[in-house]
Amino acid sequence: MEDVSDPPFRYVCKQNGVDLMYTEFISSEGLIRDAAKSIQKLDIFEYERPIGIQIFGSNIESMREASAVASKANPDLIDINYGCPVKNVACKGAGASLLQDIDKMVKMTKAVVEATHLPVTVKTRLGWDDSTKNVYEVAERLQEVGIKALTIHGRTRSQMYKGEADWRLIRDIKRNPNIEIPIFGNGDVDSAEKAFAWRKEFEVDGIMIGRASIGYPWIFREVKHFFNTGEFLPGPTISERVEVCRTHFMKSVEWKGEKVGIFEMRRHYANYFKGLPNSKDLRNRLVSLNSVVEINHVLDEISETYSEVLVG
Structure with a gap:
């Protein structure tokens, strides 16, 4: 959601009932070097709460420092992006690239957790490709170093945003008796009916909606209305x-x-x-x-x- 989930976009989403929001993801290197674009992304407003600042990077020490910098902006939590599949992020050792090096991911996450007084959450994918769907291991190991929730996009990095999101492994992780943190599902939720059905079928604690809200922030009020009443809310005029x-x-x-x-x-x-x-x-x-x-x-x-x- 880079260049999308900025304060103006978040404002209209909040007006339509979203429960929790994240900033655009922010480069750890940009934050610690005071890059103007990265610093501007730290802007958060009281009406947005609860809100998390999402950071990404490839260097453990830079992520540690960025966590401390982001914490000073006083968000409600810090989120680490281990899910972004785009070439200029993943091919530079950040985002979904860390799914190829779980040991480094764990060390980086531990560094971020230790650098802030705030809860730390993580967003990631099923794995790098179909032969390395390792998010089951990721969930257990990141929980051990202190994350407070995990959001999983139901695709591998190699899939990018193609094909259909597969939530079955997300459900397996939620059923893992060793997992105590909330597990959130993400990917392809574009209607109130689907949000309701998938939350029940895949047993997640919550659902993250991204692309479906672009130009249609009403999806949040429609989902909440359906959850509360079982009825469809008319679309916007x-x-x-x-x-x-x-x-x-x-x-x-x-x-x-x-x-x-x-x-x-x-x-x-x-x-x-x-x-x-x-x-x-x-x-x-x-x-x-x-x-x-x-x-x-x-x-x-x-x-x-x-x-x-x-x-x-």
């Missing part, structure tokens, strides 16, 4: 889509400045208006604009033009 998109946009400009805020919001429009007639043309218009006034004008136009349109 066009007016609501526009207003939440506008809130996200204005928060982006407020936090990042007009130029950067406008530019970085462009990745979200397609998801906010997915399913609308001419959605591609709408997105192309929005990403071509460079002023707050012009973008708000187009958002007003969308609300007026499509107020009677139902989006499934």
Whole structure:
């Protein structure tokens, strides 16, 4: 969720009922060198709580120092990313790469736990590839060095985000009598019905939703409503889509400045208006604009033009 789960995005997710959020993952090397982009990612706000700061890296000592730096920002927990599969992270010895060296992963995790007074959690995958699905061992060994919860994405690194997430091994870990920490499942949860069914089937303590919330923060309220009532909550109206998109946009400009805020919001429009007639043309218009006034004008136009349109 790099360049996605920033404060403006987290704001609209919180407004729609998310229980726990994490920052974008932050490079340990960037933190200890005071890189501007990394330091900015430490920005958290009281309304976001509970919130965790997620860090990643390949050097144990750098991760130890980064844990201490991140702790000073006063989050509710520190999370270590051992799951990111992208080349410029995993091929530099960080993220999912640590699944190839469990001993180093354990030492790194121990260093992070010892460097902070906060709870430490971990996000990882099933393994590096189909022949090395070692997350069962990972869960036991990381629990031994003090992590307080483990989130598992139901794919290997080699799968990236292709194919279907397999939660069966996640359930096996939850059933392991040696595991006492909460186990959270992640991967392919994109509806309230699926969240409910998979939590029951795979016996996890909770569910992490990532990609399905991009441009659709309403998924959190829909999941919670279904869990509480067994009924489906109607999706957002066009007016609501526009207003939440506008809130996200204005928060982006407020936090990042007009130029950067406008530019970085462009990745979200397609998801906010997915399913609308001419959605591609709408997105192309929005990403071509460079002023707050012009973008708000187009958002007003969308609300007026499509107020009677139902989006499934």
